Amino acid sequence: MMNWIKAGELYELRTENESLVSLKFDLLNSTTFKIRNQEYTIRKKGFWQPYYLVYKGELLIATLRHDFWGSKGRIELANHTTYNVEYTFKNTLTLKFLHKEQEILSYHVETTGAVSKSVFKVGVVIVEEELLLVLAALGMTIFLGIFNEFTTHDGDAAMLMMISAI
Helix, strand or coil, rough: EEEEEECCCEEEECCCEEEEEEEEECCCCCCCEHHHHCCEEEEEECCCCEEEEEEECCCEEEEEEEEECCCCCEEEEEEHHHHEEEEEECCCCCEEEEECEEEEEEEEEEECCEEEEEEEEECCCCHHHHHHHHHHHHHHHHHHHHHHCCCCCCCEEEHCCCCCCC
């Protein structure tokens, strides 16, 4: 089982025994994260059709582009492998990373009363560990951005307690 937890200014994707990803979210600038002491950067570009660039050190490893209205997207890795991204809003916001039609991982918002939380789940498609962790960090960055757009207080993303079921 993996869970996202907030530790000071960082968000960590953890198993029971170890930290897999350490992410420092920045709404205005680049988000950075580490996997096994290797640093990655996510840069958001564009306004009407925003896209995300993911770097490992200085090397561009992935690009996520959205359709104009943002309900679908596509991730292209440096090796030209592609994956799909799907956003839906049916009573709740859901973000899925897909290989063809099968889920690699997903995030969705659950609301109980006045409290909202984001739920992280690993899907059925097996990808290499580094790719899974990069996609998890990218999804967390997108979800934190969405939560920050709709709230106004500092530290508001702390309400994101991530829970996963493998």
